[in-house]
Amino acid sequence: MQVVFNIPGPLREFTENRSSVRLEVKAGADLREALQVLFAACPGLRDRVLTESGEIRRHVNIFVANEDVRYTGGLATAVRGGAEISIVPAISGG
């Protein structure tokens, strides 16, 4: 199945400046597996989206089909074919 990843501006230097990346992931994949496919295609993204211990960075929000995955099971959130997965920096700063 195909999913579309929406990439925020600061990370597009790792996606050849593409704002979205469409990739084939295996049917029934969860968010963790889908992200692995993305990270394999665009290696710079992994360490910027996840910490080295494998968690989503605190000020990064990931949405699957407009739902914040913090409320839908985190990296275990199910991903359906055609879904849009959006990586979005949180509103925070100092």
Add this chain to the structure above:
Amino acid sequence: MIGQTLDHYRIVAQLGEGGMGVVYRARDEVLNRDVALKLLAQGALEKVGRGHLLREAQTASSLSHPNICTIHQVGQTGDDFYVVMELIEGRSLSDLLTTTGLSMEIVTRYGVQIADALAHAHDRGIVHRDLKGSNVMVTAEGRVKVLDFGLATRMEREEISELTLSYDTLESKLVGTLPYMSPEVLRGHKADHLSDLWAFGVLLYEAAAGRLPFRGNTGFEVTSAILREPPPPLPPTVPHGLAAVIQRCLMKEPPERYQRASEVRAALEALQGAVLQSRHPSEETRGPRTLVLRGMEHLTVKNGDVLLLVGTNKGAFLLRSSRDRSKWDVAGPYFHGQGVYAMAYDGRNGRHRLWVSTNSLMWGTFLRSSDDFGRIWTNPLEASIRFPIESGAALKNIWQICLGRAEEPETLYCGVEPAALFESRDGGESWSLVRGLYDHPQRPRWMPSNGGLFLHTVVPDPGKRERMYVAVSAGGVYRTEDCGNTWQARNSGIRVVFMPEKYPEFGQCVHKIVLHESRPERLFLQNHWGLYRSDNCGDSWQDIARGVPSDFGFAMLMHPHDADCVFILPVESDEFRCTPEGRLRVYRTRNAGGSWESLERGLPQQGAYETVLRDAFSTDSLDPAGIYFGTRSGKLYASRDAGKGWKKILEGLPQIVCVKAAVIQMDGAPAARPHAKGKPAAKRKTPRMKSVRRGNRR
């Protein structure tokens, strides 16, 4: 030839042999310098004619570019025709290649420089025609120099056939050329700038993959692959972006390639990601925009200049001055929006490398470097400093970048949050967690301070290789006597105010420790309340806070030339972390803590409620010493007479968290690349003072 003299060049040694002739190291007896002298092979001369070769060499000698080997002279004595060139000490790119390929960082770092050299030459109508790994030298500083511009002879169709036919029996000096030849040149077309870009693509492929893209056992196989086969896929370790650049250089049809070397350079620079930017704003009609900083003016740094690295919680700034330290050029902000808590200048081993840690609230912390004073920064795909997965820890920030001892020029340390020490033994390419400290049984009982739980100070003993100190907030001072395998708390006599036990073995909130290399056994320490000295490598500490308005403070600085002289910047109290009485005063002891005196000439003495953080205090190595500090309110002060008088050299910066000063020592040519030509895409307003002029004019 050795020992003979051509004109006023005495041949000293043979350096190598190439298709065009033999290269010697020679002594220029008039200018008293060493040069490279290429004595051209008679065969090459006969083939192309002396006049033609002379014209080519003369044209090439007009090129002046930091990444092109300079031709000093073209000469002829008797039958001998020779070219005198800049002597480059280094290794050729072919020598550096490994079977697994070079890292993305190295490939792009070298690639940008080669592309810049090509762009410069092409703009002047000069085509290389024989670009290959053996024609690219890399100096110890990591600077690329392209050799033999325009010196290659044009190959006629018959010669190419000959080369192809005899590939497997050819001398190595010619074999090097065939795998880099473009399809159109193999078909007999004249080599032009687009065939240079093809060769560049082959070079990049080879550097990234560790093998040539078009290979074969015979010349026919090689030419057939060049003409017909797509390049084999690059290893999966090669990032997609770099693979795309290489692929476009290796398009069989010249119109499908990049059309200019500057385009390849821009593509490689984008991969390096010097600054975050969106190259196609049209693609994004509503989304956020990042400013294009490509046009930012950078510093031009000369030998003997003083460089200030200023890290703030919203980016980094670089300042440059000549030795008199009266006027400062300013460049920045670099990494705008990101916290830069640690910076360092590494001038060991002929390098001119800036190190910086960038901390993005969203995207994490990365260690980055620049070899050209900030024009190009690495942006590693993967974080080089990372906790082992089984530790469950995740890097929050890098608080300190510390160079190893001078005799260990490849060693670097980083102190990080959560409190841990990382070490690199290969010049910062790879890093490992110092387990002896991380696995210390006391570590779980260290307590976070206001800023978190972090290791902020690393002090290698300058005299004893096995000994090193670190300071942790709040864990205290730890010392190793065995290169980091085991560590002991060394806090005897240092008071804590936030625990019932006033003199515990560990848990002190130490803010800074310093020592002078001439007296490595004596340490000075600024505590969270308390000023201390140890005369026995930290085994015990004595209070030395006599005559200071407050013994609370963060920053502490050792005089570079006087082991008895230490500077501090007192802060009123734990609760009111500002200068006492609204007076900004540096305090100095000149008798190792026996007494303290205020240094305030030129500093505001009314309503100046400032804070100077622990790493925002630095000194250069000149005499009299320059002393610099930055405030949380974004003001930068400097003294060029070891603290007697002060001057505000910059204001309006974000909160300053780090100031590091360095005196730049260069051998030979200036190491900074000329700045980008053309109109800057977006000029950044840089805060200025009357004594400050904008960076980079010449």
